[in-house]
Amino acid sequence: MEAMWLSVKLAGCVAAILLVLGMPLAYWLAYTKWRWKFLLEVIVALPLVLPPTVLGFYALVAMGSRGPLGRLWTALFGHSLAFTFSGLVLASVLYSLPFAVQPLIASFESVDGKLLAASAVLGAGKWRTFWRVILPLSMPGVLTAVVLSFAHTMGEFGVVLMVGGNLAGVTRTVSIEIYDHVQSLEYGAANGLALALLVISFVVLALVYGINRRVRRRTWMPWTAE
């Protein structure tokens, strides 16, 4: 149960951070005309194809006591970053970045450019246009981004193992615990946790797909202004 709570806490933190970081990043990627922006898109997409161990390995090196990030962290907070919950959150944010940013980019880009022009002509600056037009019309994408980054973090294994190790209550998430159970041939316990993850994933995705479907049919838009 401890592991399950830890996984949920980790996934929640990651999803929240990614929502805050992902929005400006996705906004910039969706609207910039900078010619090298594709390079940044590649970096954002990298975790999709990179083995988690590779990402985890470099994250660990960076966070280690000799790594730049590790030294900065130690100087600021007085303890090291590797094998802590904070370190785990940081690595997971990187690992789930594309799952938050890509749905956001897609939904920002799909907002009709004429609506943005209309907003500007009606006197709204970029900030107001974002909050009043782009964001409300991108709600399905925002929801998808939050849920995908949450679910993806819930299920991650390689990065957690590399960066967090296997410390009960600190970094031992559900997926690690399942692995532990299998290693010690406790198939019953492993099955219980695995089934729980499966059900959670199914329910969460079903919710997203169901909500987005209804939004597309415009029968339910709780974020609509009067």
Add this chain to the structure above:
Amino acid sequence: MDAVDSGVMLDTSDAEAPLSVHIRKERRDADRPPFVLDVSLELPAGLNILFGPSGAGKSTLLDCVAGLVRPDAGRIVVGEQMVFDAERGIHVEPQHRQIAYVFQSLALFPHLTVKANVLYGLAHLPAAEQTMRATRILESFRVDRLAARRPEEISGGEKQRVALARSLVTEPRVLMLDEPLIGLDAELKSAIVDDLRAWNTAKKIPILYVTHSRDEVDALGERVIALDQGRVVNEGTPRNVLDAPRRRRLAQSAGFENLLSGAVVDLREEDGVMRVRLETTELEVPLGYARAGDRVRVAIRAGDILLATEKPRGLSARNLLEGKIVSLEERGPIVAARVDCGAVFQVQVTKGAARELELRVGSGVWLIVKTQSCHLVEE
């Protein structure tokens, strides 16, 4: 109507035009030939129709005035304010120009109610003022009963009224409309335009109304500006402008080898065509703004004329002319033939075709010309 016209004329000769646009903008898109917009316009208060074929640069011009597109050179002055000056590096952002722009797609915010759409441009005002203005404009455009609906829940004509109300409630200094009434029936259209005119009798701002429809120009026009290939080709009353839709320069530069003078015989408006007598022969051409007896010029590309050695049958082309070849001349891969059918036409065929048809000077041939290949140009 006459009195109003002369009144507007007097106003503009005294005061400076409320909108002055002198700009140049080059557009290079990978998939289209380069396009240059180069216009000089002084627009007085009242309805100004911007007329031209699609691709003439009408929307680009509007985008530049609105500030959505930055011109390469020139300046734009609204009232007393310089909103764009390339030399001094002035480019006022669209949100600070107080220029209303109604797009062809209307661009109503789909997630907002009609009322919220109308309130959108009033955020800088106190709440009471916002509500008062919104209520008043919704009433004057007869959409007050729709205030709580969303755009998807109202009809096309209602959407157009809401879009107008949303733009005008901000009390803009200029109103631009990009074919906003497309797809509406004539009655609905004129009702909306009447409301717009009524609104503007009090406000007296310049309205720039874009259309590519001759009917609309005829119906609305007080002052028409004809735009073609990025340039102003004519300005004046609808009659003046529509009578000269294309210029001779344009026809020649666009490669019309045949430029024939003739007189209009009759108009067949229901078919959208008219007959033009060229010396001893007649051509059916697209309907232009002309009357029977008017002199017109007809431009036809040599490559648009088909040549046959026997009289063809069962053709959709409306013009079939019998004639004799007067001369044949090889020009690279093509053969240029001059054919006398009463009037002399230039025709181009490929070398292979000339060989197969055994074309000789003096041989009798038939020319086939589609109505749509005949272009009217300014006399």
